[in-house]
Amino acid sequence: MPAFDYEIDTDETLRYLGYRGQELTEDVRNRIGSMTELLKRIAAPAWTWGVFELDGTRLSGTELELEGDSIKRHLDGAEKCVLMAATLGHSCDREAMRLEAKSLADAVCFNAASVALIEAVSDRCQREIGASFKAEGLHINGRFSPGYGDLPLTAQASLIRLIGAEERLGITLTDGCLMLPRKSVTAIIGLFKTEKVGETRGCAVCGMREFCEYRKAGVRCG
Amino acid sequence: MDNIQIFDGAMGTQLQARGLKLGALPELLCLTDPDLVRSVHTDYVNAGAEVVTTNTFGANRRKLMGKAEVGEVVSAAVRLARESGAQKVALDIGPTGALLKPLGAMSFSEAYELFKETVSFSDGADIILIETMSDILEAKAALLAAKENSELPVYVTMTFGEDGRTFLGTDPETAAVTLHSLGADAVGINCSLGPKELLPLAEKMLRAVPCPVIVQPNAGLPVIENGKTVYPVPPDEFSFLMRELMDMGVTIVGGCCGTTPEHISALRRAALSLSSSRSPFIPSPRFTSSRRTVSLAGSDVALIGERINPTGKKKVKEALRNRDYDYIINEAISQAEAGADLLDVNAGLPEIDEAEVLEELVTELSAVTDLPLQIDSSDPAAVERAVRVYPGKPIINSVNGKEESLAAILPIAKKYGAAVVGLTLDESGIPPTAEGRFKIAEKIVLRALSLGIPREDILIDCLVLTVSTDQSLAVETLRAVRLVKERLGVRTVLGVSNVSFGLPQREILNSGFLASALAVGLDLPIMNPLSARYMDVVRAHRVLSGQDKGAAGYIEKYSGAAKPVEAAPDSELSVKDIVLSGRKLLIEGAVKKALASETPMDVINGLLIPAINAAGELFEKGKFFLPQLMASAETVKLGFDAVKNSAEKGSVSSKGTIILATVKGDIHDIGKNIVKLLLNNYGYEVIDLGRDVPPETVVAEAKARNVKLVGLSALMTTTVKGMEETVKALRAAGCGCKIMVGGAVLTKEYADMVGADYYAKDAAESAKIAEEIFNN
Structure with missing residues (x-):
């Protein structure tokens, strides 16, 4: 196993805790610090990905047809597409459960640090994908996940099967297509001949935009 | 080949x-x-x-x-x-x-x-x-x-x-x-x-x-x-x-x-072209959780933590009755941290459905602790349900020499591959002499072996009785342990603390007896690992018997300056200051001091609730953020516990009962748990139905308990639908309760759309809603 070498960004953790510039007492700082250290010991970050030829919004040689306008826009002009999945592992869910019984103050900090970490892990996976296609002269765009825009959550099942995310990462779905371990990310990334300008990720395409607390407060979730 | x-x-x-x-x-x-x-x-x-x-x-x-x-x-x-x-x-x-x-x-x-x-x-x-x-x-x-x-x-x-x-x-x-x-x-x-x-x-x-x-x-x-x-x-x-x-x-x-x-x-x-020779199988008693094997080689000793048992424990009883297992989970965590190797789990309360509760409890505990469990029940149906869903090889506590017990329990142990504790008593009670108990032990061992249960999986409890009624009894127990070990070649278990029942300063007698029992070959003491004195005895024994190789564990524990246990310092801080700064260690002392001159309800209404109110206000004004609010809430909760522990039964009344549930399809329940903690802080009794709760369960509970308020949580947009269904079901069933909803993706508009009465944008808001409903 490679040693844990992720930095967990405290600013990100604070953001997920709803921090809005309050005084950071020593107690809070210590709590976030110790939960971040605990997370580093517990988390087992891992990812996998696979590349697919495109036939419109169907992945060639597969049975997956990506539905909706927003994914169509995301992959518009793409040469190929990459499916990726990343996770922090079941041990984080187990620890979160233990902390929720023991101390909710700790649990909320652990949870926020976990969100920061899964983002960092997804970013690293994305960079690896970007680097792999540089030689071919292909550029990647952003991560687009089932549940964003009008891409249905039900796409998860095929996505996970196509890249073996269950066998390789232990990701399973509930009947409602929620991923377990909870701190898991799946995404679709396009590969383009030209550098992609104009991000298709973010609030503009997000299905939660009408409800989002972050957005209401003028910040973003990722 | x-x-x-x-x-x-x-x-x-x-x-x-x-x-x-x-x-x-x-x-x-x-x-x-x-x-x-x-x-x-x-x-x-x-x-x-x-x-x-x-x-x-x-x-x-x-x-x-x-x-x-x-x-x-x-x-x-x-x-x-x-x-x-x-x-x-x-x-x-x-x-x-x-x-x-x-x-x-x-x-x-x-x-x-x-x-x-x-x-x-x-x-x-x-x-x-x-x-x-x-x-x-x-x-x-x-x-x-x-x-x-x-x-x-x-x-x-x-x-x-x-x-x-x-x-x-x-x-x-x-x-x-x-x-x-x-x-x-x-x-x-x-x-x-x-x-x-x-x-x-x-x-x-x-x-x-x-x-x-x-x-x-x-x-x-x-x-x-x-x-x-x-x-x-x-x-x-x-x-x-x-x-x-x-x-x-x-x-x-x-x-x-x-x-x-x-x-x-x-x-x-x-x-x-093979000439295979197998690496040797090493037989020894092995007990497992889903993530750990506790294996007893030679004369190794393993501790079984005894604290998950309602006998004489108010809070365990309450947890079992409400099926709210956080307190028990914490008992598991603290025993594990103190050095327990296995945990005894007993849910024997006459007024509950023991089989159902034991099954649930074993499932919950298995997720959070990696210590193997000892399923402790006298009801064969409860034992079977619990061992069936247990993700490992447990110990069953217990079978005894009665024909009825042997016939009911041993087949369960055999079928599910569990180890089993045999108590040396039968239809005529507990024999007074070591020889009498040995006879029963022999009968149990032979019967278990004949069913195909391996010798390593048979454990014998020679039974500890209090010396306050008859001082010859402790010696007979120790002699019986020796006989069983020598002649039957099985490991032994003892519930150590029974020896001192009825006498003062029980730890002194218990630790003395523990040392004697370990000396005659006791393998698995059932005891309270939170007692430093017992743990001292066990650690010393492990050095003397050679189990603690190079005395490494002993040295790690005891070398350097012995740290005295920190007593909660006496503080001049007010309850409010303690709560706002989240100093959990100080709250019990402050509450006790207040109780000297005030009634329990005055302490709750005059000190604790105003303190959590103040924290809630700071949160609302954006001066506190979530970790601070939670630290304050946890402190108030400990304050409540201190009041309840010192108050006479019935002198602390609940302000009302509220049902909380994370709706069907949703498995994220941290938000609901935050709300629950805060509502507890305000003196409400919360019935927590957990996560992924079907509408029918919410309806049934709301009706059975005739509650005034139900709180529903959903974290994901996709599960808000489950919320709508639950609201509809509550209305259709004619439940007169008010419904509040909350969750990361909810808004006021959405709350109206699903037909809720109240939208709680955060936990502090949910407490206000409850105050509004219960004060009217």
Whole structure:
């Protein structure tokens, strides 16, 4: 196993805790610090990905047809597409459960640090994908996940099967297509001949935009 | 090579090489392209495989997604395998694809039913192969389904990562011990890694169990090349490495992902020239959780924590009655941290459904602690339900010499592979002499052995009685322990603290008795590990007996300055200041001081609630953020506990009862738990229905308890629908309660749309809503 070498960004953790510039007492700082250290010991970050030829919004040689306008826009002009999945592992869910019984103050900090970490892990996976296609002269765009825009959550099942995310990462779905371990990310990334300008990720395409607390407060979730 | 059994290699890899679309369900090919499936089997038979595995890895109702009937797929698959001319056919069973409770949402019985359906079409197969399991509990469900619904031998393999554990944290020894104890005919490892990486894992299994060990590696560790998965180990290297595994004693071999008929052919050649000598199986008592094996070598001592037991414990009783297990989970955590090796779990309260509660409790505890559990109940039905869903090899506490008990409990221990504690009492009570107790012990041991329970799994409790009534009793117990150990060769258990019942300063007597008992050979004391004095005795014993090698544990614990236990300092801070600064250690002292001059309800209404109100206001104004509010709330909760502990029964009244639930489909419940803590802070009794709660459960509880307020939580947009259904169901059932809703994605508009009465934008708001409803 490679040693844990992720930095967990405290600013990100604070953001997920709803921090809005309050005084950071020593107690809070210590709590976030110790939960971040605990997370580093517990988390087992891992990812996998696979590349697919495109036939419109169907992945060639597969049975997956990506539905909706927003994914169509995301992959518009793409040469190929990459499916990726990343996770922090079941041990984080187990620890979160233990902390929720023991101390909710700790649990909320652990949870926020976990969100920061899964983002960092997804970013690293994305960079690896970007680097792999540089030689071919292909550029990647952003991560687009089932549940964003009008891409249905039900796409998860095929996505996970196509890249073996269950066998390789232990990701399973509930009947409602929620991923377990909870701190898991799946995404679709396009590969383009030209550098992609104009991000298709973010609030503009997000299905939660009408409800989002972050957005209401003028910040973003990722 | 007579004793080597050769399985086939990968099915999926072969089907893909022959044009199966990626992501399609390979099992459907049994119906749509039988020739293709048969040809894969035939190639493996021609390559030398004795056993071919049916193309049914995902042939369960859940994974087939209605695209075909389980029965037609499985029957066709078995027929195709048979038609290949293989000597034997193994019916393949993979995971359901859903995670079991409590980390996941699927119940044990749902998983069991899925497997049972597949097994029910096993006609024509010779073996059932349960494989690629990550969750030992799911493997157990499959194994029980196979054993209870067919006569075929069952092999079970789990899959391990580079850290030597499955995704759910099970290590090879624990997997092997647990599955073997449940009656698997062979246990082993498949997938994920190559033969080289699996070698040390297989060795651990060979030492832990006497049954055959099966290994089916991938053709090496998969690597991603140009976005495609590649398995790098070629047939020659594969067979060379497999030879090492067989030399070590692995007798059932085959291949998993990336292996081909060429790999199997090379494997067969390697097996022909074999002189296998198995790494020795080392018999010793082994108890497991899903993630740990506690093994007693020689004179090793293991501690069983006694604190999860309602007898004389108000808070445990309350937790069991309300089915709110946080308090008990904390008892498990603190005992583990104090040095317990196993945990006794007793849910025996007359007014509850013990069988149901014990099952639930065992499930919850297994997720958060990795210590093996001792299931403690006198009700055989409760014992069976709990051991059935327990993800490991537990101890059953207990059977005794009564005919009725032997007949009821021992078959359960045998069927589920549990160790069992035998109490030396029978129809005539507890014999006064050591010889009398030995006789009963002998009867229990002989009966257990005759049922096929191995000697290592039989533990005898010679029973400790209080010396306050008869001082000769302690000596008889110790003599009995010695007799049992010497003549029956089984390990012993004692509930140590009974010895001092009725006497002052019980720790002094208990620790003295503990030392004496360990000296005569007690193996598993049942005791309170939170007592430093008992732990001192145990640690000393472990040095003197040689269990603590080089006294490393002792030195680590006791070298350097002895830290005195910090007493909570007396503080001049007000309750409000303590709460706002979240200083949990100070609150009990402050509350006790206040109780000297005020009534319990005055302390609650005049000090604690105003303090949490102040924290809530700071939060609302944006001066506090979530971790601070939670720290304050936890402090108030401890304050409440201090009031309740010192108050007379009935002097602290609840302000009202509120039901909380995270709605069906949603498995994230941290938000609901935050609300619950805050409502508790305001003096409400909260009935927490948990997560993924169906509307009917909410309705039934709301009606039964006739509550005024129900709070529903949903975190994801996709689960808000479950919220709407629940609101509708409550209205349709004519529940007069008010409904408040909350969750990260909710808004006021959405709350109105689903028909809720109140929208709680955060936990502080939910407390205000409750105040509004209950004060009117």
